[in-house]
Amino acid sequence: MKTVFIDCSPKMRLSASGFIMRLTGLFVFGKKKKEKLRTPADHDRVLSEIADAETVVFSMPLYVDGVPSHLLPFLKKMELSCLERNKDLNVYVIANNGFIEGKQNEPLMQIMENFCDRSGIKWCGGLGIGGGVMMNVMRILLIVFLGIALMRTLLSGINEGIIFPSWPWIVYGKQILEVLALGCGIITFDIWLAICINRKKEYGKHYTRIMLPSFIFILCADIFFTIISVFQGGVFRGWFSKKKPTVL
Amino acid sequence: MKVLIHDRDLTFSDHEKEKYDRVIYADGRYAPCQGCFKCWTKTPATCVLKDSLQEMCRILGQAEDLVIVTENWYGGYSPAVKNLLDRSIGMSTPMSTYRGRQMHHTLRYKINNSVRVYVTGDVSDKEKETWKLLVERNAINWGASDYEVCFLDLQRDEEGADL
Numbered sequence: 001m002k003t004v005f006i007d008c009s010p011k012m013r014l015s016a017s018g019f020i021m022r023l024t025g026l027f028v029f030g031k032k033k034k035e036k037l038r039t040p041a042d043h044d045r046v047l048s049e050i051a052d053a054e055t056v057v058f059s060m061p062l063y064v065d066g067v068p069s070h071l072l073p074f075l076k077k078m079e080l081s082c083l084e085r086n087k088d089l090n091v092y093v094i095a096n097n098g099f100i101e102g103k104q105n106e107p108l109m110q111i112m113e114n115f116c117d118r119s120g121i122k123w124c125g126g127l128g129i130g131g132g133v134m135m136n137v138m139r140i141l142l143i144v145f146l147g148i149a150l151m152r153t154l155l156s157g158i159n160e161g162i163i164f165p166s167w168p169w170i171v172y173g174k175q176i177l178e179v180l181a182l183g184c185g186i187i188t189f190d191i192w193l194a195i196c197i198n199r200k201k202e203y204g205k206h207y208t209r210i211m212l213p214s215f216i217f218i219l220c221a222d223i224f225f226t227i228i229s230v231f232q233g234g235v236f237r238g239w240f241s242k243k244k245p246t247v248l
Numbered sequence: 249m250k251v252l253i254h255d256r257d258l259t260f261s262d263h264e265k266e267k268y269d270r271v272i273y274a275d276g277r278y279a280p281c282q283g284c285f286k287c288w289t290k291t292p293a294t295c296v297l298k299d300s301l302q303e304m305c306r307i308l309g310q311a312e313d314l315v316i317v318t319e320n321w322y323g324g325y326s327p328a329v330k331n332l333l334d335r336s337i338g339m340s341t342p343m344s345t346y347r348g349r350q351m352h353h354t355l356r357y358k359i360n361n362s363v364r365v366y367v368t369g370d371v372s373d374k375e376k377e378t379w380k381l382l383v384e385r386n387a388i389n390w391g392a393s394d395y396e397v398c399f400l401d402l403q404r405d406e407e408g409a410d411l
Contacts (some may be wrong), residue, residue, distance in 0.1 A: 011284075063281065063334045065382055065389065068334060099350065100351050107385055110377070111378060114372070114375050214351055217351070218344045225289060225342035225343065232286065232289045233290060234286075238292050239341070243293040245307055246303060
């Protein structure tokens with residue numbers, strides 16, 4: 001069984017879609033191929049990988065309530081290719097959005113289901129994730145925290161002569177547990193999706209989210225964007241101003 | 249301001265230009281959104297990609313009546329129109345709020361507008377249902393008080409329906 005995972009995020013690196021896709025891939029058995037789809041130059045390569053695959057997993061961000069525009073021409077090519085070859089293929093979708101509610105991915109799911117209908121391939125369902133970007137930020141933070149734990153261990157060794165102090169690693173363990181607690185919905189639904197992929201079963205449509213009350217998530221998102229906007233200078237360039245078009 | 253976005257051709261633009269303040273032909277000759285959010289965090293209401301869509305969010309944000317004519321692609325917008333919409337998220341701000349009991353971004357322009365979408369091409373019944381949901385969701389995101397989706401056969405009537 002060959003499964004092709006397609007990361008459809010336009011981002012070059014550190015995409016939430018890519019991370020969630022790789023997380024799902026950990027629990028999928030058999031031959032696996034991970035592909036990045038950003039530009040038309042990727043189309044033929046990805047299509048050739050799909051040619052001998054039994055399952056395709058699309059992982060993508062929600063853009064303006066739908067599929068990112070750069071993916072649509074690829075879907076059209078894939079539709080024609082599948083119809084031409086009378087291709088037997090199982091399709092699963094992982095969609096994530098910056099809002100907290102996973103349910104906001106529903107139009108995207110329907111668009112992908114309609115794509116499968118037109119292509120004569122099997123729609124096996126999808127997982128819609130709310131706040132997936134936070135999971136992505138947290139895994140980056142975990143790497144930073146690992147560095148801090150290593151640094152503390154080293155400093156403890158130099159200053160106090162303790163070769164392996166336990167406390168930095170207890171702190172790091174707590175941080176890992178916090179991330180797992182916040183992401184438990186995503187991880188559980190992800191494993192369930194992987195089980196369905198392994199068994200070639202229909203998954204249906206399921207929606208999950210980061211395990212935070214929405215008002216706390218909104219507060220975190222606002223703080224995150226404020227900090228980024230201060231560093232990138234947006235707050236000093238008419239952050240909320242009603243700018244008029246300069247080009248007529 | 250009354251704005252028309254369409255993916256037909258320049259002849260269609262000429263045909264419709266008297267009825268609108270802005271007619272935008274989505275010709276697809278621009279780059280797709282890179283998901284960098286710099287139109288929120290670095291150069292507000294300006295896309296960092298320097299092409300014809302760089303200030304598109306300013307036009308869409310100030311549209312009291314937004315009319316979109318698009319070919320059906322699986323129950324969603326055509327790539328050229330979707331690209332234009334993806335590149336226009338700067339019409340909102342990075343700050344979040346609740347609308348329709350769900351999380352959404354606050355609006356930069358806060359114009360009580362209407363959205364009408366005319367869909368052309370072959371549309372299945374299932375895709376029609378997707379369209380209705382999609383336009384409803386778009387209207388909530390764009391803060392539109394009124395929205396409508398219509399299915400047209402412009403292939404049959406090249407002069408265009410009364411939009």
